[in-house]
Amino acid sequence: MVSLQGIHGRGIKPAVGSFSGWFDLFILLVIFISALKFLDITKMLPIDPTKKVTFQSRISEGDLVIVYERHDHMKAIKVCCGSVFQNRFGVFEHADWIGKPFGSKVLSNKGGFVYLLAPTPELWTLVLSHRTQILYIVDISFVISFLEIVPGCLVLESGTGSGSLTTSLARAVAPSGHVYTFDFHEQRAASAREDFEKTGLSSLITVGVRDIQGEGFPENFCGLVDSVFLDLPQPWLAIPSAGKLLKLDGVLCSFSPCIEQVQRSCESLRTNFTVVVYRCKDI
């Protein structure tokens, strides 16, 4: 993987990192700046120690659990007394799961077993329904680190896609921050909203339907935004708008699979920002 990072506004010397991707090129353009705020909790977010989902927490009716058969075979299921989960190992009654600690091994009618894991953004990325290509955890970690996202941050994202990155962004800004994510595809936006309800993150995320390349981000965020993330086919069209909305010392990261997209984004960065630093990462 190759990533590029741009820094603006602090007189930092431009620098170029190594560049040697053999397969997919992922380029991250980041313009830096930061912010700091504080915490709260939802179902999926083990942040407040008093409300943390731990192995001591017991499974209740209505909880989302990750049913783990193998590392490459997992499924998210809402626990519902009276329902069953069926696989090649037999039939599992949800009623048997209620009251058990997360992490428990549970048995089927035939003596087969699965584990019931507490949902996390990392697991959600592995089980979500793929409506688009998504970011996986290695890239998500890189993005969140270089975007300098901490609790309390205000983050803008486009496109929402399958909400894989959005889920981790929400955990990073919780409990007092917020993620505004935009996609121009109405059905994708609606499905993402449903997923965020399911995972208990909807209070931290607002999904908007908007053509970000055509219209830019809504102007009411002007000067308030800590971080912007772009995963768009023509990110350079959204960079001027992002530049207006970012706080001084805000950060922008653009993720692209092709070097031509990166080159055009770099041109736009140079036009809209004063100092740009590139960082490259290979996988």
Ligand SMILES: C[S@@+](CC[C@H](N)C(=O)[O-])C[C@H]1O[C@@H](n2cnc3c(N)ncnc32)[C@H](O)[C@@H]1O
């Ligand atoms: C590759 S997906 C994003 C995946 C996402 N990062 C994830 O991890 O799940 C790109 C998304 O950008 C959206 N998109 C493309 N052009 C757009 C535009 N002009 N404005 C807003 N969204 C756009 C697409 O509909 C698609 O859902």
